[in-house]
Amino acid sequence: MVAFVGSSSQHLRSPNSFDEVHHFGLFRRSTPRQLLRRFGIVFKDTLEALLAAGGVDARIPTKDQVNVAGESLFRTSAETDVVDLFIGHSWNAGRWPKFLALCMYFNLGMAIKYACGTWLLMVVVLVARSGITGLGGSCLLLPCLVYLPMIVLLLVFLLGHQIVGETPSLWVDKLCIHQTDPDLKAEQIAALAVFVARSQRMLILWDDTYFERLWCNLELATHARFCGAEKVEVLPLWLAPWLLASILLDILGVTLFFQLEPVFPKWSEAVTRYAAAMLGETRGGSYFVACFAVWLMSSIVYLPISIPCFFSFRMKLRSHQLMLNQMAAFDVKNAKCSLPADREPITQHVRELFRDRDGREEDAKGTGDVDAGEVCLQNYAVNYFPDPLQRFNVYVRGKLRDSVIAQIGDELFVPWRTCLIAFLPMILYSSANVLGCDNAPCEISFRLQGFRSASECMITNAAAWVLCITLAFPLTYPILLRMLKLIFSFGDGVPQHVAAFLCCPLAFMYNYICGGLIWASLIPLVLQYSVNKLLFFLLVLVVLSVQLAWLFSGHIRQRNEMSCRCTKRYEAVSGNSHAT
Incomplete structure (x- = not known):
């Protein structure tokens, strides 16, 4: 205001x-x-x-x-x-x-x-x-x-x-x-x-x-x-335009995905036959290669949306970094005011809000959930920052910034829920794919895929889609952001922009590689059960789950840490000066 x-x-x-x-x-x-x-x-x-x-x-x-x-x-x-x-x-x-x-x-x-x-x-x-x-x-x-x-x-x-x-x-x-x-x-x-x-x-x-x-x-x-x-x-x-852009781009990706079969008739069958010819009588191996290849080749649908995707994610990365950097370097004395006459009374009002009220000893005794080390840190902080404006600066740089990171994460973090929302068009398309039996009559499709019945085919495909939605699709955005940050850490020139642009299709391709592993390990298991195939399928799930936990649970750990000791420490700087 x-x-x-x-x-x-x-x-x-x-x-x-x-x-x-x-x-x-x-x-x-x-x-x-x-x-x-x-x-x-x-x-x-x-x-x-x-x-x-x-x-x-x-x-x-x-x-x-x-x-x-x-x-x-x-x-x-x-x-x-x-x-x-x-x-x-x-x-x-x-x-x-x-x-x-x-x-x-x-x-x-x-x-x-x-x-x-x-x-x-x-x-x-x-x-x-x-x-x-x-x-x-x-x-x-x-x-x-x-x-x-x-x-x-x-x-x-x-x-x-x-x-x-x-x-x-x-x-x-x-x-x-x-x-x-x-x-x-x-x-x-x-x-x-x-x-x-x-x-x-x-x-x-x-x-x-x-x-x-x-x-x-x-x-x-x-x-x-x-x-x-x-x-x-x-x-x-920047968050709402970025999310809307991601959703609209995914609608485009779904449309292209749906057009693969009409534009290239029976291309997936051709891949399956080629895999069978290459691997001979190894039915499980041929289905593994075929399923993996089909999903990997399907990632081509995201090539046309790489350009807008690049600009969208670069905006997200830079804007998020700017916000956190501004808070880390915050100084109320540098704030601008449209009318010079307003500056002194507003500054004085902020100074009054963060002024020490000479209640340090009572405050320290009242912090039952803060250990002695925290109390010492509180007293040190109040003495170290006698200027109330400086205490406000420390509050914004510390506690408020930590709170913001706990809410929306750092520049590399995208909530798992937000990733699913961005991929909502593809999630909805999964039901069309299951009910549509891969764009073919169900009585024909299940035989071509080697299943014993249409219901078995649909249940297996539905299970594979659910696993892809939960374990593979959400990986795209955090991986892409990490790739972009790594590249732009070397500069902001033309080579970096070219490399960053190439990262967009690579991130989506990695998503489809993970999805391909799910399909390629699940379908052979259903078609021809064996203990080895079951163990391989479970191994794929474990690896993808660990990967998902690494990308998304780091924010939870960070939030928990901030909610205890880090929050208490920054309460030391601002909390004591809040006493009335």
């Missing part, structure tokens, strides 16, 4: 002056529906946006029309004594990144539920219409089981806040501060610290200018003093 009037910060209210603020009706609440109405028009900082948000249609507005728009916008909020969520943002960031970020925050979970519900409904309808084995080669599977659920997902992602009933209450400056009444506006801005202190949680819409804004730092310092780092959520503005 930035200051709107120069005089507003001259007499900033204490966070403890809530009764007076509430008496004058200064504290307001809004809803996600109001905030995201007309695709987040309130985040566009222009007069035209104010008029549109206030429902006034005028190309050359009069002063009265502007006042009417401001009053109408203000009346969309209501008086309150507490809100669930305080939304902090910088006005330097654009409207659309904020809109998409908040759509992701409020609507993503609901969008996934609606998409899965649509998928389940279509499965029931199609099976009831044609039977479980009557959908082989059906042209309805891809549109009904992939495209339609994904359309529902995107629509609910963008518009879900319009269809929900009970939503969290929130505070956001454009809706809860009067935009056209200068006196009321000044009073509300002066009470900013009160609004922050009376908010249950704080959501930071991070962009590369957030920590540079002095008003944003005041919000953060107040929330740190009264609520703590564990109630601060940081949502980077």
Whole structure:
């Protein structure tokens, strides 16, 4: 948030002056529906946006029309004594990144539920219409089981806040501060610290200018003093565009995957026959080679999406690094302020929030869950940083940064759940592949694959897909990020960009190699059981599980460590100065 009037910060209210603020009706609440109405028009900082948000249609507005728009916008909020969520943002960031970020925050979970519900409904309808084995080669599977659920997902992602009933209450400056009444506006801005202190949680819409804004730092310092780092959520503005780009690219990959058979008829059968001819009568070996080769060759569908994928992941890597680096080097004295007159009162307010209250001995005695070493570290930290502003700096560099990493990880981390969401089109396609019997009539397909019945074929394929979805698909993104970071650690020139570009298809190919191992070890086991094949299949599962645990559980270990000793240490720097 930035200051709107120069005089507003001259007499900033204490966070403890809530009764007076509430008496004058200064504290307001809004809803996600109001905030995201007309695709987040309130985040566009222009007069035209104010008029549109206030429902006034005028190309050359009069002063009265502007006042009417401001009053109408203000009346969309209501008086309150507490809100669930305080939304902090910088006005330097654009409207659309904020809109998409908040759509992701409020609507993503609901969008996934609606998409899965649509998928389940279509499965029931199609099976009831044609039977479980009557959908082989059906042209309805891809549109009904992939495209339609994904359309529902995107629509609910963008518009879900319009269809929900009970939503969290929130505070956001454009809706809860009067935009056209200068006196009321000044009073509300002066009470900013009160609004922050009376908010249950704080959501930071991070962009590369957030920590540079002095008003944003005041919000953060107040929330740190009264609520703590564990109630601060940081949502980077690059995250939603990156996730949407990954989903859309995967839809393209699924479409190309589905077109392999029509464009190259019976290519998988040709691979199987070639493997059988090469290995002779070794049926298990021929099926292993054939399944592995088919999956490896299928990775070619991701070659066309390598270019946009490269730009998307490079943006993710660099933006995430920038956010963590900014927090590591944070200094409130370097923050920018639009109006020079605001700097001193805001800085003084932050200094008061982090000032030592001469309660060190009582604080140390009251920390029952902190050992003696931690108490010594706390006393040392308070003495070592006598300047309250420096304590705030250490708080952001330490405890808050650790909390952010615990929430969203470092630049190499992508949550397992997020990876599955990004691959949701391919996950939905797996059902089309199973029910469609590899784009052939089921009674023919199971014989060509060597199974004894159509049901055995479908159950085996379903099991293989489930294992690929859980053990292989999520590997792509963390591996790609590690490859990109390694390459860019050697520089940012043309050779590095060429090598990084080549990493994109390689990462997807590795995903398909792992998937190929699952299929190639499971199908021969089902077709011709033996102890050796069972042991090999279990070995593949163990290796893939260990690999998955290494890539995803490191963040959990890091979070657990931060939640105990590291968090206590940074409480030493900020916690003692928080005592009142």
